Amino acid sequence: MFSYRSKILIYITVLLAVGVLASLKLHKSPFAIDTPTGTVDKNTVLLKVVMQGLNSAHFQPEKVDDNFSKKVFDLYMKRLDVNKKFLTEADVTALKKHQLAIDDQVKLGTHDFFEQASKLYTDRVKETEAYYKEILAKPFDFDKEETIETDPDKVTRPTDKAALKEAWRKYLKYQTLGQLSEMMDIQEKAKERGDAKEAGKTFAQLEEEARKKVTKTYDDFYRRQNQATKEDQFSLYMNAITNTYDPHTEYFAPEDKASFDIEMTGRLEGIGASLQEREGQIKVAEIVPGSASYRQGELKAGDVILKVAQANQEPVSVEGMRLDNAIKMIRGKKGTEVRLTVKKPDGTIKIVPIIREVVILEETYAQSALINEDAKVGYIRLPKFYADFKRSGGRNSGEDVRKEVEKLKREGAKGIILDLRTNGGGSLSDAVEMSGLFIPQGPIVQVETSGSQPQVLEDKDPAVQFDGPLVVMVNSFSASASEIVAAALQDYNRAVIVGSPTYGKGTVQQVFDLDQALQGGPYSALKPFGSLKLTTQKFYRINGGATQLRGVTPDITLPDFYSYLEQGEKDQDYPLPWDEIKPARFKPWTPNWNMQSLKAKSQQRLATNQSFKQVTQQAERMKKRIEASSQSLKLATFRADLKKNREETKRYESLEKSMPSLKTSALATDLATAKSDTIKVGRYNKFAKNIQKDIYVHEAVAIVKDQL
Structure with missing residues (x-):
């Protein structure tokens, strides 16, 4: 009940405007409410301040x-x-x-x-x-x-x-x-x-x-x-x-905001262990490689945490405690000590002291590999448009992708694939910066605040970091900032967009700290109040169209397992409507390829590709299974249906295994930098290996080669 999120919205990260963590200590704060007298109810205050913010600052109240x-x-x-x-x-x-x-x-x-x-x-x-x-x-x-x-x-x-x-x-x-x-x-x-x-x-x-x-x-x-x-x-x-008001305007309780910040930055301060609650016990599910727990060496997956102590303070039992409350006790500032009393799988009890450190969630960040199939093609995977708004010098996705492009150029890549599949978005400024890596200066996206003229956000750097063939991979879970990049590069004719139609989110949010809005008086004793993520703007393509509800249609469409699912913005409750504005002034790129020729060659390959045929068949079967949602409770019938589904899955898996593997490798620059760090070396090599059998990457490589 209480952790409800739409299954689809799980994948869609807020598109954050520049300066989103703006202070609300303004004289004309949109969150200003009358100071109450007498006994103050926290929920009453919270309801009033959120409603005030919604009705004064939302794009379409x-x-x-x-x-x-x-x-x-x-x-x-x-x-x-x-x-x-x-x-x-x-x-x-x-x-x-x-x-x-x-x-x-x-x-x-x-x-x-x-x-x-x-x-x-x-x-x-x-x-x-x-x-x-x-x-x-x-x-x-x-x-x-x-x-x-x-x-x-x-x-x-x-x-x-x-x-x-x-x-x-x-x-x-x-x-x-x-x-x-x-x-x-x-x-x-x-x-x-x-x-x-x-x-x-x-x-x-x-x-x-x-x-x-x-x-x-x-x-x-x-x-x-x-x-x-x-x-x-x-x-x-x-x-x-x-x-x-819309699917992306959301109230964050204090602990939810902390989780959101981790998602946006890929960083947290703690011990580097994934925990789970089972049968009233807090168990260690996984140790993050390279983390404080990993280096300390005594905490292992399978350990049960019985008590938590802050340095030399008295330990507090976490048996029967909610997982989120236990996690709050275990996380803490870098350099501080937490002492965990744990029960090992053999029954022994041990106290494990760990000095907290910054935990870097490497899977959040951009990473690249080299594909060598008669020509060298660079591959960049970007899981989200991350940015650290709070910390000066923190990592951001725009700069990281720039670095990956430079490394690929040094290793001789003639074309680049930017993989934005299942990238739910993130930082608006990074979307603008990233698009600008591949074009001369010019507009990237138009942003409109309610009651104001659209503002054109531009790439002001005339330099083009990479001018070779570029393919951008998208799917139905590519949203928000991903759609800005794909739409801009498509409007400029700078990239070939490959995959399936994108999610269709065309709005911008800001996150407001309600504790800053409710200063002094009777409110102090009631804090924390949490935060409000508020839709304040809509964004538009430079051609005047909008991605809202409609998404970005790829230049070359590939079969998709999820093509029959109701999973886009248009399928959510109460989305904002689609509209369009005047196009911005921009000069399209003059490509050295012909789109119709690229489409024809791709269609020829797909027509003989058994794996993609199987994807189409699987998608159709998935649609039928969703529609036939009434399930038999008779064991024999249930087992027969299950066997049939497994056989279909095995056929696809066998086709995938029989596919020739792409010749991929980790970047020599990365391996040289990692040197004797076996964790990093292993991660780089695993990343390169994981794309070898990806049929979508296979086709993206072929499309790049068609342009050379």
């Missing part, structure tokens, strides 16, 4: 009326109980008295609807906790012909508690069915290798073990639910309000 109220109600109810497993139709009907009153409540700073809905949901969670224990205590009949609807949008909300319990029975049976099928697969493999103990288990034993595994899953689920705070619940409500 909503009219706070009954229509607004209905949208908030519908969105909150959808997110509160996504799978319709807690609230009945009778519950929703009882809450509908607020459906047209939310607008009046937010104007007054009250939250009656939230209070009632939250209490009702909490009560129903406690009631359903008894359901799973009772249902999973008895064997299921897997020979019975019955089905379950797995698409939440198609699920009918239970009419009453009896119908709700029956829905839980089917849901738990479906979960157990998946576990049982997996255990039967394991047993079949055990028989093949002669493992008598595993192979000798009866069906009844396997079924019981499957139910026990599902029981543990729901033990953990309800433990987390019962640890949820009122702040968690109110954050969900706040985002039902903010997301009626």
Whole structure:
């Protein structure tokens, strides 16, 4: 419930304008509210300041009326109980008295609807906790012909508690069915290798073990639910309000803002360990190579953290603690010490002292490799448009890509592939800087603030860092800043855009610290309030068009697994509309290639490429599976469907394995710099190896070679 994010929006990073962390200590702050008297309720203050910001600084403010109220109600109810497993139709009907009153409540700073809905949901969670224990205590009949609807949008909300319990029975049976099928697969493999103990288990034993595994899953689920705070619940409500303005306007609770900063910078201060919560225990899932934990050497994956102490202070038990609270205790300023009491897999208890350091998430940053297929082609992968706005001298993606281009030029690359697939965006200034590496000076993007004339953001450097063949790879998860770069280079005729249509996000956000907006008086004791990410601008192509809703259409389209999924901006709740403005003045590049010729050659290759044919077939099958969302709960039918799907997947994997590998290598410059650092050397070589069988990179290389 409380960590709800759209599956698609997970991939879409905010497009940050220059100077986004602007102070709100302005005399005419858009967040100014009247100072309250008497007892101050934190949620009331938070609601008022967010509404004030939304209505005074959003690009297209909503009219706070009954229509607004209905949208908030519908969105909150959808997110509160996504799978319709807690609230009945009778519950929703009882809450509908607020459906047209939310607008009046937010104007007054009250939250009656939230209070009632939250209490009702909490009560129903406690009631359903008894359901799973009772249902999973008895064997299921897997020979019975019955089905379950797995698409939440198609699920009918239970009419009453009896119908709700029956829905839980089917849901738990479906979960157990998946576990049982997996255990039967394991047993079949055990028989093949002669493992008598595993192979000798009866069906009844396997079924019981499957139910026990599902029981543990729901033990953990309800433990987390019962640890949820009122702040968690109110954050969900706040985002039902903010997301009626657009999908990217969002309230960040303090811990969510910290995670957002890590995403944007690729840096954090801590010990360099990935943690997970299992059965009430905090376990080490992975150690980040080269981190403080890695160098200290005593903390290992599989260790259970029992207690956390700050240097020589008394240790605090983290058993049964929420994962996010445990992480807060373990992270800390560079140079400070944290002492972890851990339980090793063999049962021994050990205190592990670690000096915190800056943890660099290398997978965030630009990286390149050299492909040598009759001609040297450079490949640059950019996962996101990162930038460190807080730290002077921090890394930014525009400068890093410039460095990668220089290294590739020194190693003799005649063409370059810039891979922006699944890059959800990031820093606006870096998108402008990066586009400018490949063109003479000129406009890159037009940005409009509500009520103002569009501003043209330009590359003012007349130098062209690389003037050879350029291919930009995109897909349906390429968004925002990725779309700015792809659109600009397409409008200039500077690059060939290859892949599938992009996401369609054409808006710019700013992040405001609400603690800065609420200075002094009665607010100090209530902090922290968190932050508000607010859509303040729209951006447009230099040809006057917009990527909003429509995205960027590639020059050369390649088959895509996800082409049938509803995953773009147009498929989200309440996106801003598409429009267009006057084009900017710019001089297109004169390419030495003919686009129609490039398209024809690519189509000829695709026509005989069995892997791409299989991608198209897989995409069509995926669409059918999504549409046929009703699943059988009969074991034999379930296993037969699963076998069919696996055979289809194996066919594609076998085709991929039979493909010739691209001749790739890590850059000599990188390997020389790394020298004896085996971690870096291994990472560089692994990166180069990972693209050898990528059919999309294969085709991108061929398109570059067609231009030489």
